[in-house]
Amino acid sequence: MQEFDAIRPYSDEETGPAIQRLVNDHEFLDMVGRFKSPLLARWAPAPLRFFTRRWLSSRFGHFTKVDDLQAGLSGYIGELIESTTARVTTSGLENLSKQGAYLFISNHRDIVFDPMVVNYLLFHNDLRTTRIAIGDNLLANRVFAEMMRLNKSFIVRRDMTSPREMRDAYITLSGFINYSVASNENIWIAQREGRAKDGRDFTDPAIIKMFYMSCKKSGLSFAEAMNKLRIVPVSISYEYDPCDADKARELETKARSGSYKKAEGEDTEQIMKGLTQFKGHVHVHFGAPILDAPENAKELAAVIDTEVHANYRLHASNLIAYEIRGQNAEGAYSLDVVRESVVTAENWSEAEIQTARAEIERRLEACDPAIRPYLLDMYANPVQSALDANARLNAPE
Secondary structure (H helix, E strand, C coil), rough: CHHCCCCCCCHHHHHHHHHHHHHHHHHHHHHHHHCCCCCCCHCCCCHHHHHHHHHHHHHCCCCHHHHHHHHHHHHHHHHHHHHHCCEEEEEEEHHHCCCCEEEEEEEECCCHHHHHHHHHHCCCCCCCCCEEEEEEHHHHHHHHHHHHHHHEEEEEECCCCCCHHHHHHHHHHHHHHHHHHHHEEEEEEEEEECCCCCCCCCCHHHHHHHHHHHHHHCCCHHHHHHHHCCEEEEEEECCCCCCCHHHHHHHHHHHHHCCCCCCHHHHHHHHHHHHHHHCEEEEEEEECCCCCCCCCCCHHHHHHHHHHHHCCCCCCCHHHHHHHCCCCCCCCHHHHHHHHCCCCCCCHHHHHHHHHHHHHHHHHHCCCHHHHHHHHHHHHHHHHHHHHHHHHHCCCC
């Protein structure tokens, strides 16, 4: 693993010392304290820090292995998921085996909750959790970087300036991913850089090409190398996105001014919002492993996209947004047609439909008028993607 030292997660040997650093770090203690007791954090930060350190040390200070730490954290993760969702459901787990490892390629909506809920479901179904790809932009916060590397996260560099530096970094990343899967370690990576803020989940073929970069000298063809990775498309859907207004504001700013510059601490703020605020029903679908990959990255990306879109569990919130957007759009389908055409559209009761309508309208009203179309698209676009995917799958050959 030495060749991957710059990007890899912490090993078992590094786990204990990293935990000790965190439980003695004031910034980390204050963050945990604010999460557990916001009122005390404001009025008595020093005593709260003392008791937080004791609590953390007693519960986690004895762990010396990553898997044991994750097992120890699973109960707290479960409480967090239960308190911030209406329910979490899953499908497709029957596609996975306990033998061998997979490369999970997922749509991406939330910075931390996406891989967290995937790992939670794998753990509770006796499957190995994943090593998680995270962008180096998230490592600006020292404490967060330490936490993520303890949680099996590895680094995807985004701060490169020269083509040679970029090539070398991608070869290293490709090597780490291939090495991990060959060593029976699952990998989670988003289908493209950054979250899909507009609700359109499409795989970047450049990421697929990266997987092959370290394999070119091995003599394997592109398809053979991809088959060895056992790629599993993953669809994650949220009934409500805690960061929807933030994403819509960013998209509107980019459309209006051509760029968007994040404020200091914005990623950290959205991480906490995504973790702690209500998401409604969350569904995760694990697709069948791709064992007969096409011979080029663009075609493989299209296969992944069709799987992600066709198995994306639509919520009533998606259909309501699609209906509202379609009222003034030529060629939009009615809700009844969508329900008949899309396998993942459920038969909601009228009360559920009206509840979703009221919530989407409330979120739109709370937004500046300029960003409302972007928020609407965020919820409506998955419906169009599902319709298109189902049309492709049902088209005559």
